[in-house]
Amino acid sequence: xADRQAGRAGPSGxxxxxxxxxxxxxxxxxxxxxxxxxxxxxxxxxRIDTSNAGDxxxxxxxxxxxxxxxxxxxxxxxxxLERSKGxxxxxxxxAGTDPGADALxxxxxxxxxxxxxxxxxxxxxxxxVREGVVWGRGAIDMKNMDAMVLAxxxxxxxxxxxxxxxxxxAFTADEEASAHDGSGFLADHHAxxxxxxxxxxxxxxxxxxxxxxxMRLYPIAAGERGTAWLKLTARGQAGxxxxxxxxxxxxxxxxxxxRIGEYRWPVRLTPTVRAALCRLAALHDLDVDAGSPDFDxxxxxxxxxxxxxxxxxxxxxxxxxxxxxAGYKINVIPGSAVAYVDGRVVPGGEAEFRTAxxxxxxxxxxxDYHHGEVALEAPLDSPTYAAMRAAIERFDPQGHVVPYxxxxxxxAKQFSRLGIAxxxxxxxxxxxxxxxxxxxxxxxxxxPVEALHFGVRVLDDFLRRA
Numbered sequence: 001x002a003d004r005q006a007g008r009a010g011p012s013g014x015x016x017x018x019x020x021x022x023x024x025x026x027x028x029x030x031x032x033x034x035x036x037x038x039x040x041x042x043x044x045x046x047r048i049d050t051s052n053a054g055d056x057x058x059x060x061x062x063x064x065x066x067x068x069x070x071x072x073x074x075x076x077x078x079x080x081l082e083r084s085k086g087x088x089x090x091x092x093x094x095a096g097t098d099p100g101a102d103a104l105x106x107x108x109x110x111x112x113x114x115x116x117x118x119x120x121x122x123x124x125x126x127x128x129v130r131e132g133v134v135w136g137r138g139a140i141d142m143k144n145m146d147a148m149v150l151a152x153x154x155x156x157x158x159x160x161x162x163x164x165x166x167x168x169x170a171f172t173a174d175e176e177a178s179a180h181d182g183s184g185f186l187a188d189h190h191a192x193x194x195x196x197x198x199x200x201x202x203x204x205x206x207x208x209x210x211x212x213x214x215m216r217l218y219p220i221a222a223g224e225r226g227t228a229w230l231k232l233t234a235r236g237q238a239g240x241x242x243x244x245x246x247x248x249x250x251x252x253x254x255x256x257x258x259r260i261g262e263y264r265w266p267v268r269l270t271p272t273v274r275a276a277l278c279r280l281a282a283l284h285d286l287d288v289d290a291g292s293p294d295f296d297x298x299x300x301x302x303x304x305x306x307x308x309x310x311x312x313x314x315x316x317x318x319x320x321x322x323x324x325x326a327g328y329k330i331n332v333i334p335g336s337a338v339a340y341v342d343g344r345v346v347p348g349g350e351a352e353f354r355t356a357x358x359x360x361x362x363x364x365x366x367x368d369y370h371h372g373e374v375a376l377e378a379p380l381d382s383p384t385y386a387a388m389r390a391a392i393e394r395f396d397p398q399g400h401v402v403p404y405x406x407x408x409x410x411x412a413k414q415f416s417r418l419g420i421a422x423x424x425x426x427x428x429x430x431x432x433x434x435x436x437x438x439x440x441x442x443x444x445x446x447x448p449v450e451a452l453h454f455g456v457r458v459l460d461d462f463l464r465r466a
Contacts (some may be wrong), residue, residue: 030460034155038452041070041147043127045110045138052111054177055086063110064088067171068426070150074157076169081190086183090171091193094153103166104384105200105420105465106341107411108146108184109175113140113441121444134448139437139447142203143369145426148170152460160434163463168197173409178217178371179255183414186420197420199384202410206392206458208399211307215283215398218309221424222385223272224403224412226375227351228343230319232256234365239337245333250326252364253337257321260341265316267297267322270347272377273314279402280307307436312408317353319343319360340370344407347375373413377405378421384466388425391462395454396429425462429454436455 045063052058061082067090068078078092090110096103115124115137121127124137138144149169154262156162170193175181186193205221234256236249269277274290277300281288285306288300301308319341326337345353378402379385389401414421428451430436438447439445 006062007143010439013426018140022286030152030155030456031104031158032458033158034151034460037154037349038147038151038456039129039449041150042134042139042452043129043136044145044414045143045146046127046138047125049125050111051114052174052176058111058174058177060087060110061086061088061172064090064107064171064173067110067146067150071153071169074154076153079193079331081186083185087173089173089182089186090169091190092169093161093193094156094169096165096167098164101165103194103196104463105166105170105197106149106463107167107170107172107183107200107202107415107416108142109172109178110143110146110205111173111182112141112143113459115445116445120243124445128317129449130279132444134452135444135446137445139445141441141445142426142434144428144447144452144455145203145458148426148459152463155460160301161464163466165466166196168194170194172411174183179411179414183411187414187417188215191418194415194418196417197415199378199382200308200415200420200422201388201425202412202414203423203424204406205404206427207390208428208430208434209307209310209436210307210430211283217283217307217310218394218396218399218401218427219276219404220388220392220401221406222378222403223270223314224346224376224409224422225314225317225405225409225457226345226350226405227371227373227409227413227456228319228345228369229371230341230343230367232339232341232361232367233366233440234337236335236337236364237333239333241331241333241357243354244365247267248333249335249337250333253324253326253339256361256365257324257339257341259362260319260357261321263319263356263360265318265356266352267315268346268349268352269297270319270377270405271314272403273311273346273382276311276402276404278383280311283400283402285305290433294393298311310402310404313458314346314405317343317345317349317356319353319357341354341367345406347377349375357437373409374416375423376412378423382421387425387462387466388423391458391465392427394461395458397431427455427458
């Protein structure tokens with residue numbers, strides 16, 4: 001494996017001749033070894049604690065080395081790249097059979113959010129496989145997808161398979177914080193490794209969403225709200241807590257935070273969200289005109305049952321106060337007070353967000369971006385989206401693919417600097433009652449073994465045909 005630059009060489013498969021795939025032909029299923037490996041890789045990656053608290057202490061390198069070793073065993077030439085010591089990324093390229101085709105980026109992050117063992121049914125870094133389920137931090141977000149990619153790449157090496165287009169595989173650091181040591185570093189300093197990439201796939205899409213009445217949906221993400229993490233600062237007059245003080249920084253901050261928390265943002269429908277609403281309405285036999293000036297999105301959401309959860313967070317901008325910091329002694333009025341707000345912005349809603357924050361904070365509180373990233377939208381009429389939909393429907397013919405916009409964000413934001421349109425596509429077929437979205441950053445994160453098997457099959461099929 002290389003330490004600086006990833007090669008363009010394809011896998012030197014240990015058995016069989018190199019084979020390409022005709023999109024019109026059926027694809028042979030992945031082998032049994034791939035199904036076994038995706039479970040083992042998920043479990044073993046979970047055991048490598050890559051908790052990222054955002055304080056710079058995370059070290060993804062052991063997980064990166066594990067990934068690089070698995071790729072090298074498949075005949076690839078992975079590069080290990082770091083901006084900061086121990087914050088390691090892995091990039092490798094599989095050469096396609098059509099040199100004129102645009103390349104596809106397949107990316108997943110290696111870090112996870114912290115977990116408190118006392119809160120869990122099993123140790124969050126045990127990677128325990130019990131009763132057909134893999135347990136641990138990262139089982140959903142997103143070491144499962146990392147394991148799927150590894151399993152597919154190795155299965156191809158054994159069978160001598162090559163995709164139609166070049167695939168760039170990227171396993172990143174620091175997604176759960178600023179991405180400065182991960183995808184941001186790669187996009188800004190190693191753009192050459194992503195030469196030819198016009199589209200990418202990653203987390204938070206193509207999972208089973210049970211809509212009631214036996215209806216199974218598979219939301220594929222074609223958009224992300226932008227990140228607007230804000231720092232609010234109120235200034236006032238310091239003084240004794242027993243005295244009258246009409247310039248109390250804490251009071252000023254509290255008032256601004258209350259206004260932000262209570263504000264009802266206006267509806268702003270993007271093309272992706274509008275398409276999602278129309279598709280969901282059709283599946284519920286509801287006749288709607290989402291382009292009408294008097295279209296009532298909240299009324300429609302009220303008729304969509306569980307499906308409303310897929311789109312409700314993305315029909316508006318949002319801003320949630322999350323942290324407060326003021327004072328050092330109960331009888332001392334501080335001269336300043338600070339709050340933090342998690343803002344999210346729909347594509348095209350940036351100007352409205354800034355104007356609203358100016359008004360909500362008022363004259364006595366200033367605000368600035370603690371961290372900001374762009375909102376994204378990818379085309380729904382692309383051949384890649386059609387191929388993702390076809391792969392899902394091939395393995396679950398009764399499933400319904402719907403587009404959606406993520407309420408949060410992924411590394412696709414940073415890779416968009418390279419002109420790469422990002423989709424959320426990490427396929428999992430999940431049983432009814434399994435709350436996929438609640439397990440992101442939640443307690444007792446886990447993934448069924450059968451869901452991983454489905455994911456490997458779908459991902460293999462899509463990547464061969466894309």
